[in-house]
Amino acid sequence: MAGATRHLLNRNGRFFARLVVPKDLRRIVGKTELRSPLGPDRRTAMKNLPGAVAVLQDQLARAEHQLAASGSRPIQPGRYPLAPEQIAARHYAQRLAFDDTLRNDPRWPSMVIDDQHVADLRAAIAGTLDDARLAALVGDQVERFRYVGNHTAESGSDEWRTIARAVAAGELEALTRAAERDEGDFTGQPAHPMIANAQPPEAAPDPVSLSKLWNDYIKARVQAGFMRDGGKRMQPVQESLRKHLGHNDAARVTKKDLLEWRDLLLVNLSAKTVSDMYLSAVRSLFKWAYENDRLPGNPASMVKQPKPKKQRARESGYTDAEAVEVLKVSRSYKPKADKFGRIRETAKTVAAKRWVPIICAFSGARVSEITQLRKEDVRQEGERWVIRITPDAGSVKVGDYRDVPVHRQIVAEGFVEFVKAAKPGPLFHTGTDPEKFSAKAVRMTNTVGTWLQDAGLVPPSVLPNYAWRHRFKTQARDMGADIRVVDATQGHAGRTASDGYGDVTLIAKARVIDALPDYDLT
Structure with a gap:
């Protein structure tokens, strides 16, 4: 529907954050979709939507890792990449969502904020903590974001320190809001520019069935007068690619995926076969998909395999x-x-x-x-x-x-x-x-x-x-x-x-x- 807000659902005047659960995760999650109530006011719902979606995405990411741990799906580091400021904003939103949950339970007393903890967070943001103290302060949170696929930073690296400082900023801002809420003020906004100016992450592209894309491509080629065998000769190409990927979503295919697939093919096939049959077919498929607005890009355009020049010892035809x-x-x-x-x-x-x-x-x-x-x-x-x-x-x-x-x-x-x-x-x-x-x-x-x-x-x-x-x-x-x-x-x-x-x-x-x-x- 034109103008619809992604992940926002309106049911009988009440708003919900909504995420569809991928088919292979439904057995673990136990549902076909996840919802989080946002109340009847649209303005409030829009304000709380990013935090609610972040919590739901975290739940899906954990289910995905559980599936990977069972051996049913390969782990893909960096599956949901976020910039440091986006990680800070997401941590902030998750902490406030958790604060809302706690305040709905009358058994939970008002939280007491540790002044030393606040001082450590400020030192972390300023960059004056060493790696050991930084890890003790926010290391678990940084690892959680790595675990769910938001980054691939190695502990102690410059990238890791940048993310740790971002998480500390989100934590300090969340603590500030919690203190304001204890006084009855729920209007506070983050002051740190890393969070205040953070752009929301781009929505993940809708899944595009690789098998359906292939069938539509074959149909278009046949209608144009090509592939008179209906694509039967090329069917092993699609089957091989899907087997290597471990999924059927063409929107998730990357150049790196295709390069790894090419290298595996070369173990058992000649460079000529890999180049002229497998890679040629996949380049043509993704080029067609891109040109027909079925995919936003063509990850296969530069995936090639050099072929050794055939050495001729005699004429090609009969003497x-x-x-x-x-x-x-x-x-x-x-x-x-x-x-x-x-x-x-x-x-x-x-x-x-x-x-x-x-x-x-x-x-x-x-x-x-x-x-x-x-x-x-x-x-x-x-x-x-x-x-x-x-x-x-x-x-x-x-x-x-x-x-x-x-x-x-x-x-x-x-x-x-x-x-x-x-x-x-x-x-x-x-x-x-x-x-x-x-x-x-x-x-x-x-x-x-x-x-x-x-x-x-x-x-x-x-x-x-x-x-x-x-x-x-x-x-x-x-x-x-x-x-x-x-x-x-x-x-x-x-x-x-x-x-x-x-x-x-x-x-x-x-x-x-x-x-x-x-x-x-x-």
Whole structure:
């Protein structure tokens, strides 16, 4: 509600300080929310609200530490950081709230103020007490603020002394108010500038569900034409991050959290995987959340992992001799029967091993783009046969369809007859549900790659699913082909803004495809 005061609740004309108890603390607190009565007068309620909220937050902090002690949540030092003046003001407010509680109990007599104690507090504020006397005076209170996460100062440090002096100021001011109240004066205000001018701590941001944020991010990416798998490939990233954090609140994620997560990932994963998959996904998630006002900042923007430059010992694609050897084995492939004479491979697998390598050799396509081909993706235009690589059949990296002319040697090998004899639907996998075509095609891609490696046809450091793409690009450069046409044939994104103007036609693509020499497979 616009204009509402945070943590102030009005119920039937009476005001309360109210804090919602986080779900994981409700078992310890025993409630879903905490309330503290502030009376029927709004002005008085507003005056007493900070002190009441401080008491309630202290109760939640203690419950959080109890949960941490049980091993259910890691302790996070400095979870609720406060400046020294804020600590002084909070201590002052808590002491006055405690004074109110005591005055409501008729059994409690009026408090007698120790003059020596007051003198020690003034010496502490002036900075004339040594660490030992300062610790004896307010050390317990300073430790309590550290315990509930308001600071991380080490005992005896300059920061610790500053906080101790601030607590002493709050204590002395509270004692002064208590003495005034004993005389019936409840109008006193703190005189020490550290307390009088203290700014209230910024309200903790409302929790932002990390899992919901992730789902909304995935939905936005899918709607924009990305992540056609619905984010399944990236799901382990979110699960790994949540497991490391120990909570599901994206608003609590810090750069330090992400750096620690990165370092843990590097124990079992390569720098490339951590950088290109895990950190890349998280940077994109938090960038989207920040740009769409779901989070006030982006803690992942500068969380990166350097990758060692890959050392190449040879060309990335197949050489002429290697290409010929692969195509010969593919051309003559026949499945082996087991000891009972049964063929375990499906006809689709046999067809993939027969046709996928040669189609990749003359198209430069990704193997998975060929394993997902359907009968309806192969057509004839005039005397030219064409295959259409389309997201309707599975996954296309750049998102758009593209037509690729079929090389004459593929036709001569009998591919057209194979397509004509096939049933409608996928040519190289057994999927029947279009929603699962992509996964089926990837599985067949892996099957073909493993078969080539097991047959000793893939040299070390060569990736079987990319070797044909590298070779195609190399051949095109050797022929002096227009690289924009080659990119359009292979499905590579344009390199400059001018590449988006005009169309790369089948005629232009066919000129490149037809220039590729036949392979001698005899």
